[in-house]
Amino acid sequence: MDLVQQHTWGWFIAIYLFFGGLGGATMALGILGELRFKMGKWFGIGTAMLGLAILSFGLIWLVLDLIDPFRFLLAFWVKGIGHSWIARGMVIINGAYIFGVLYALAAFYGWETFKKWMGYLAMFCGFGVTTYTGLLLNANVGIPFWHTPALPVLFTVSAFSTGCALLMWVLAALKSHEADHYFHFIEGFDIFLISLELLVIFAYFDFARLGNAAVMKSAQLLLHNPMFTIGFLVMGLIMPLILEAYASTKEHSKGLAVFASLLVLVGGFLLRYLIVWAGVFQYPHGLAG
Amino acid sequence: MARYGMVMDVSSCLGCRACMAACSQWNQTPFWAEDFEGKWRTRVTPLEEGKFPEVRKVFFPTICMHCENPPCHSVCPTGATYINKDGIVLIDYDLCLGCGYCIEACPYDARYEYEKEDLEKDEFYFGEDARHHQVHIDKCTFCVDRLEEGLEPSCAATCVGHARIFGDLDDPNSEAAKLVNSGKAKPLGEYMGAKPKVYYIK
Ligand code: SF4
Ligand code: SF4
Numbered sequence: 461m462d463l464v465q466q467h468t469w470g471w472f473i474a475i476y477l478f479f480g481g482l483g484g485a486t487m488a489l490g491i492l493g494e495l496r497f498k499m500g501k502w503f504g505i506g507t508a509m510l511g512l513a514i515l516s517f518g519l520i521w522l523v524l525d526l527i528d529p530f531r532f533l534l535a536f537w538v539k540g541i542g543h544s545w546i547a548r549g550m551v552i553i554n555g556a557y558i559f560g561v562l563y564a565l566a567a568f569y570g571w572e573t574f575k576k577w578m579g580y581l582a583m584f585c586g587f588g589v590t591t592y593t594g595l596l597l598n599a600n601v602g603i604p605f606w607h608t609p610a611l612p613v614l615f616t617v618s619a620f621s622t623g624c625a626l627l628m629w630v631l632a633a634l635k636s637h638e639a640d641h642y643f644h645f646i647e648g649f650d651i652f653l654i655s656l657e658l659l660v661i662f663a664y665f666d667f668a669r670l671g672n673a674a675v676m677k678s679a680q681l682l683l684h685n686p687m688f689t690i691g692f693l694v695m696g697l698i699m700p701l702i703l704e705a706y707a708s709t710k711e712h713s714k715g716l717a718v719f720a721s722l723l724v725l726v727g728g729f730l731l732r733y734l735i736v737w738a739g740v741f742q743y744p745h746g747l748a749g
Numbered sequence: 750m751a752r753y754g755m756v757m758d759v760s761s762c763l764g765c766r767a768c769m770a771a772c773s774q775w776n777q778t779p780f781w782a783e784d785f786e787g788k789w790r791t792r793v794t795p796l797e798e799g800k801f802p803e804v805r806k807v808f809f810p811t812i813c814m815h816c817e818n819p820p821c822h823s824v825c826p827t828g829a830t831y832i833n834k835d836g837i838v839l840i841d842y843d844l845c846l847g848c849g850y851c852i853e854a855c856p857y858d859a860r861y862e863y864e865k866e867d868l869e870k871d872e873f874y875f876g877e878d879a880r881h882h883q884v885h886i887d888k889c890t891f892c893v894d895r896l897e898e899g900l901e902p903s904c905a906a907t908c909v910g911h912a913r914i915f916g917d918l919d920d921p922n923s924e925a926a927k928l929v930n931s932g933k934a935k936p937l938g939e940y941m942g943a944k945p946k947v948y949y950i951k
Contacts, residue, residue, distance in 0.1 A: 464858075466853060468849045468852045468853050469849065469853060525848075525849075526846060526847045526848060527847030527849065527862050527864060527884045527885070527886070528847050528865070528883075528884045531845075531846055531847055531884075532846070534827050534844060534845075534846040535826065535827070535846055535848075537826075537827045537828070537844065538826060538827070539826075539827055539828030539844075540823075540824075540825050540826045540827060540828050541826075543822075543823040543824070544823065544824050544825055544826040544850070545824065546824070546826035546848055546850055547826035547827070550826065596850075599820070599823065599824050599854060600820070600824070600853045600854045601820050601854065601856050601941050601942065601943070602820070602853075602854065602855060602856030602857075602941065603853065739853075741856070741858070742856075743856070743857065743858055743938075744857075744937035744938040745796070746794055746796050746809035746811065746937075747794075747809075747811050747857055747858050747937070
């Protein structure tokens with residue numbers, strides 16, 4: 461076997477994967493706050509628009525990564541929808557924009573039933589955006605470290621964790637009983653997500669330990685990279701978990717949780733970048749030239 | 750309708766790389782690229798096989814395997830990558846978004862980017878005869894334009910050692926089909942499930 465580290469996708473794709481997931485999760489969790497936690501229409505509208513703005517920022521990098529950015533309109537030609545995750549992602553992203561905007565309009569004008577429907581559809585598309593980014597990498601059969609069901613789970617969990625982190629900033633700035641209540645819900649949810657992420661990471665590396673040569677190579681690249689071990693695992697997962705768990709037991713400790721959420725955001729980005737970077741092809745011997 | 754494939758007889762390859770030259774001239778692929786190994790539709794890689802003292806040097810020819818279940822095709826969002834009636838995997842340059850997804854998905858390293866600089870060089874070297882006019886992802890086409898004229902792919906037609914045996918795998922009388930059906934020629938990396946139609950005799 462010839463092992464070759466992939467070099468087609470790099471920073472730009474990682475930035476997109478991060479902001480795409482963050483935007484989708486922010487919108488889904490924000491609308492949830494309005495629909496289920498009485499956060500009020502402006503919170504719903506604001507977070508939906510914030511989520512879409514973040515997603516748009518991510519998409520800019522995706523377009524810049526094209527061999528010719530001016531060809532981006534072809535992305536709307538989704539003939540490969542039956543099998544391609546970029547085509548399916550395009551539909552999901554468009555759904556997120558359409559339902560997100562309709563939800564915001566309905567919330568603004570107070571069309572309650574329509575708002576609920578649009579809100580749930582927008583949440584579903586937001587969730588779809590967080591998930592498809594992992595499925596997108598997953599489809600590459602020649603890169604065994606990506607071609608595992610753990611990856612979409614990891615990306616989804618991590619995206620929602622970053623979404624929680626961002627919402628904690630927003631909620632910490634709002635002074636209301638509902639905001640406090642939702643803040644604590646999000647904080648608890650994030651503690652759950654980070655714990656789950658640690659479990660998935662553990663399972664991922666345990667699988668890699670017994671995997672084929674390319675999987676092991678990817679795992680080694682990551683484990684020997686301090687950006688992964690110190691930057692992501694320690695500073696981006698374990699530290700925020702401890703800080704958030706501690707903060708959740710104390711009153712008036714939003715500052716600590718907000719600081720922890722900054723670490724979560726940086727960790728979420730590092731995870732995307734490093735997983736993309738550590739993609740290793742396993743070519744049959746003689747092919748890599 | 751045919752089912753075109755190729756058999757690579759590795760032991761007959763002299764490593765002269767005439768196939769690479771012929772292909773890059775016919776298809777105007779970036780032989781000018783700085784990274785000499787990077788942008789070829791076909792490559793011949795020198796390999797050392799075995800362990801000392803039983804070592805031998807072989808030359809290993811590779812191209813797009815024109816897979817029957819091609820991952821490059823499954824990931825392509827716009828339908829730019831398609832399979833023609835003769836089982837040849839092709840790219841419609843007008844539809845290619847240039848996302849590079851197919852490069853990542855191909856488990857045989859068969860694809861590369863035909864970039865703006867390459868278009869300029871193509872025009873510089875070939876003038877009015879330049880065949881590439883827009884950026885796209887590029888790979889072997891089994892010289893589909895030559896097949897239409899009743900010619901073999903240019904690599905097979907040029908091969909000095911008769912290491913590249915091209916033919917219709919559905920025609921039991923073709924030399925390629927005979928080698929495949931006898932079990933002598935085998936595909937690479939079968940476990941990846943792409944069902945390649947390029948076979949190897951090692
Ligand atoms: S070898 Fe690669 S480019 Fe060629 S058909 Fe198979 S997957 Fe596609
Ligand atoms: S680069 Fe072109 S051929 Fe390849 S997957 Fe994207 S659109 Fe399809």
